Amino acid sequence: MYYIEGVVEELGRRERKKQQTRRALIETAARLFEERGYDATGVADIAEAADVTKRTFFLHFATKEDVLLSDGPARIDLALRLIDERAPEAPLREVLAAAVQAMITDTASADLPNGMAAMRARLMVDSPAVQARILRTVFTGQARIAEALRAAYPEALDRTTAASVVGAVVGAVCAAAMACLQDDETPETTSAAMHRAAEIALRTLDLA
Amino acid sequence: MYYIEGVVEELGRRERKKQQTRRALIETAARLFEERGYDATGVADIAEAADVTKRTFFLHFATKEDVLLSDGPARIDLALRLIDERAPEAPLREVLAAAVQAMITDTASADLPNGMAAMRARLMVDSPAVQARILRTVFTGQARIAEALRAAYPEALDRTTAASVVGAVVGAVCAAAMACLQDDETPETTSAAMHRAAEIALRTLDLA
DNA sequence: CTATCTGAATGCACTCGGTATATCAATACA
DNA sequence: TGTATTGATATACCGAGTGCATTCAGATAG
Numbered sequence: 001m002y003y004i005e006g007v008v009e010e011l012g013r014r015e016r017k018k019q020q021t022r023r024a025l026i027e028t029a030a031r032l033f034e035e036r037g038y039d040a041t042g043v044a045d046i047a048e049a050a051d052v053t054k055r056t057f058f059l060h061f062a063t064k065e066d067v068l069l070s071d072g073p074a075r076i077d078l079a080l081r082l083i084d085e086r087a088p089e090a091p092l093r094e095v096l097a098a099a100v101q102a103m104i105t106d107t108a109s110a111d112l113p114n115g116m117a118a119m120r121a122r123l124m125v126d127s128p129a130v131q132a133r134i135l136r137t138v139f140t141g142q143a144r145i146a147e148a149l150r151a152a153y154p155e156a157l158d159r160t161t162a163a164s165v166v167g168a169v170v171g172a173v174c175a176a177a178m179a180c181l182q183d184d185e186t187p188e189t190t191s192a193a194m195h196r197a198a199e200i201a202l203r204t205l206d207l208a
Numbered sequence: 209m210y211y212i213e214g215v216v217e218e219l220g221r222r223e224r225k226k227q228q229t230r231r232a233l234i235e236t237a238a239r240l241f242e243e244r245g246y247d248a249t250g251v252a253d254i255a256e257a258a259d260v261t262k263r264t265f266f267l268h269f270a271t272k273e274d275v276l277l278s279d280g281p282a283r284i285d286l287a288l289r290l291i292d293e294r295a296p297e298a299p300l301r302e303v304l305a306a307a308v309q310a311m312i313t314d315t316a317s318a319d320l321p322n323g324m325a326a327m328r329a330r331l332m333v334d335s336p337a338v339q340a341r342i343l344r345t346v347f348t349g350q351a352r353i354a355e356a357l358r359a360a361y362p363e364a365l366d367r368t369t370a371a372s373v374v375g376a377v378v379g380a381v382c383a384a385a386m387a388c389l390q391d392d393e394t395p396e397t398t399s400a401a402m403h404r405a406a407e408i409a410l411r412t413l414d415l416a
Numbered sequence: 417c418t419a420t421c422t423g424a425a426t427g428c429a430c431t432c433g434g435t436a437t438a439t440c441a442a443t444a445c446a
Numbered sequence: 447t448g449t450a451t452t453g454a455t456a457t458a459c460c461g462a463g464t465g466c467a468t469t470c471a472g473a474t475a476g
Binding site: 139143146160161162166168170173174176201 | 336339340341343344347350351354367368369370371372373374375376377378379380381382383384386387388391401404405408409411412414
Binding site: 012013014017042043044054055058062063064 | 431432433434435442443444
């Protein structure tokens, strides 16, 4: 508690203000996307509604899509931390399974109450730009996970094998998620399908 | 021969001119990307060098990235045709394996002599926009393949299972390819790695 | 052979995402 | 208190992509 306070309170007024405008931008963007749709909402509109300039928006987010993916990196970090903790003592399959399941669960639990995931899901289905951006984020994330696993199990995995295995699991999960989204499945069904997809793809490791 | 001539010659002067400007745009774009780099080459530059207007460029390609992916749909169609021919008589694993291998081989054989694949590969590594676009193309393509397989093997595959399996295979192949590209591997090594990745991911079907 | 119609290409103005630069003003810090 | 940071601003700008009216070559009918 002492420690956490130390870290959290370390932020001066300046940094707090910054986080404040950042949050304002995220929430305003979410609201406007909801109200008017993604394409019909310009960056200028978001900035205007959040009472900052367009330039300020781009000071916080590199692209319009990024305002939707502000928590993407955290999810990858979660997986990397988990790998770092349990590998290489635990078996490869178990570590990879735990990492992927943690990411799926985190997506479901952190996003759903926020309402963010539902919108993101909708946008992913019908906004090509958002879909492309998410895929790229996932793809680079999976590369980092593959590299972490290869480093942890150097005798079992070379670079392309590691990439293949992680690619298979992530690819399966993403495809399953997308199939559910297009079918307008409930979040619970979708989440279950993602876990099942991960299990299916993890079979690749059961006969090495 | 008679038949082929009939089909090929069916194109009047008008359609030929159209294809001609289309090809000119593709080749000019490739040349300029090679010379100046992707980001430093504007659509206006390509159009200018191909002696048409910017507006005409967008009459042939929806986006700047699309001029690089003009043959993408054909590759998916190849897989779909193959599935249509062999399913549902042949076993699922065999059909999927054949389809994926055909796509990999087609990529290697049709692109490499053209020199197109090498550049596309380079761009995929260091141009986020191109990478995102390719991923989206692949992703929608894999959805079509999954749907075709589900339709052909309705008793073995529901929608999300089909998506998971195809997603696993395609994800593995893409990840392996990307890993090789980032390592500057030879086309042969890359192609081999993709085939190996497909084999690994196809294990998911060996224990149903 | 001529009249007509179709559609590929044009020209131009416009929107919007994203950037460059110079500047202001609040905050951290000595 | 004075100075250096730095988050935010204002303004002008670039390039991708679109809307729309127009032109002109080439297909088609009479």
